[in-house]
Amino acid sequence: MQFYIITHPATVPNEADIISYLLSNELATVHLRKPDSSVDNVRKLLKAIPASLHNKIVVHNHLELSNEFDIKGLHFNRHTQHLIKNYESFPGSKSISTHGLNEITDLPSVFDYYFLSPIFASTSKPGYGGNSFLMKDILKFAKQNPDRKLVALSGITHKNIYKVKQAGFYGAAILGGFWDFCSISEKMDDVSVFFHQMNSVLL
Secondary structure (H helix, E strand, O other): OEEEEEOOOOOOOOHHHHHHHHHHOOOOEEEEOOOOOOHHHHHHHHHOOOHHHHHHEEEOOOHHHHHOOOOOEEEEOOOOHHHHHHHOOOOOEEEEEEOOHHHHHHOOOOOOEEEEOOOOOOOOOOOOOOOOOOHHHHHHHHHHOOOOOEEEEOOOOOOOHHHHHHOOOOEEEEOHHHHHHHHHOOOHHHHHHHHHHHHHHHO
16 A cells, blocks of 8 residues: 655654655655745755655645656645646646545546545544545445545544555555654654554555
């Protein structure tokens, strides 16, 4: 299963180091999402990460940074979807956030994968998600639409990651669960424990 770590919307201590560790150890693809940050601040964060790792980062919001950095991909949402035509020549991956299976069906097939949320109750947004989808419906959709790679988002932990696999998801995107763990971690190497917990359940 593919793992995607979404950056915390706020500034996090040692953030560039944590991202660099994730990428250099090939633990996950990083989605750089800073909705409240200026393009200059996002640029500074990218520059704080070794250039050799930029091709493992997917950028949200400030899509124009793809003209400055050799990034892996661009991520769109309902507010930026209309900009997809401006990036037809972009050679990297393109992904998009969605909130319903019908929405995915209606989208053009230009996207490499689709974030689908909320799958479980969110750990970063209390009161958000929890009963939005039936896993059997997702599995049916995944089997009928193998070209539409689904990535589960919202409330993903080692306690429910196996359900994500059973539902036919291509991958899992994690925000709160990962950064909450990092906030209590005393060693950078402890980040590996998070993924060990995830992968041990999937075996």
